[in-house]
Amino acid sequence: MTPFDNSSSPTPPDLADAKAQFIHLWGVSGTSWGVSKTLAQVHALLLVSPQALSTEDMMAQLTISRGNASMTVRELLDWGLIYKELRPGERREFFVAEKDMLQVTRCIIRARKRRELDQMKRTLDQLAELPGDPANAEYQAFHTVLSDIQQLAAVSDKLLTKLMQAERNWFWDKFLKLFL
């Protein structure tokens, strides 16, 4: 990978190896986080790449198809995890990863919240509006379950939102020291 491309020093074999392992790890983890292996791997590849990469580079290094690379890149842009980098005189597009892990975390939280929580909250609110006889014990029990879940969803939402807004200092100081 990327041989002789840098004035300072080539990538030593050990490092290339470690990177490959990291990409593999991120791919495996990705699937357990509910994203496709390719998405996670492209992200990992860009995270550990010193230069911006083109779609061609990704296709070559991960042996994925052009279509897959294109769709994956688009989705990562959408998540805010990578950026387009245009080079004067080059028609191709290059991509770099957001390297600040706090920022990366924010993006991931945002995307997962949208996917896992927001949709559920909407349906839940709708369900909670059901009419019913408050004197009926079974109705009461059902309604309790429903509003407990709603309450929980609300707390989760607030927590995640707060985490996303957290500043670096706040994050480490207030959060870690006082809270834990």
Next chain:
Amino acid sequence: MTPFDNSSSPTPPDLADAKAQFIHLWGVSGTSWGVSKTLAQVHALLLVSPQALSTEDMMAQLTISRGNASMTVRELLDWGLIYKELRPGERREFFVAEKDMLQVTRCIIRARKRRELDQMKRTLDQLAELPGDPANAEYQAFHTVLSDIQQLAAVSDKLLTKLMQAERNWFWDKFLKLFL
């Protein structure tokens, strides 16, 4: 569903309807949380069921196979989300859901942490041990990414652990008021 089984009152049609909707919602949400639709639906069914249910009941109400019901129930027991209820003189097993939502949350956090975080941390630690030339800029960059991720994983771990241990009062007071 469950007609004439209760001395106080039968389930009114509206309520049965709302429960069916809830089961459907939970099933849909489940898939976006990375668990099978059936697992989520059985859990939802038991959450809103006033009585303990047998495997037969689940099969009938969710139209799933015996094998599926059996495996799903076993997994829910494993998560700690449902309990076995034995009835004297009955050979069949009945199941009830944990109804305390704080407890439910703890179980879910524990299971997801195990699946999504713990495995990753192990691999990460292993990767971070790689040898390398500290004078090489590319190696340094890689190592920074790695240890940032490790740090993040450590914080996530602590946060989740703390949330699991949280008492009801702590949860609402300290957490919501002071923290948010």
Next chain:
DNA sequence: CACAGATTTCAATAATTATTGAAATCTGTG
């Protein structure tokens, strides 16, 4: 220890989700 009534296992199949790759589209330049 044989039986009935249950549960569990697991190979086969169905359903879902990810990926390919070729055709269509876009985009900047002469």
Next chain:
DNA sequence: CACAGATTTCAATAATTATTGAAATCTGTG
């Protein structure tokens, strides 16, 4: 506005994951 060099779309296919259902196993009782 035609062309070259790129990107995107999407139907077909592959890979993965969930589910079935029948056979095997378990379990309490006479």
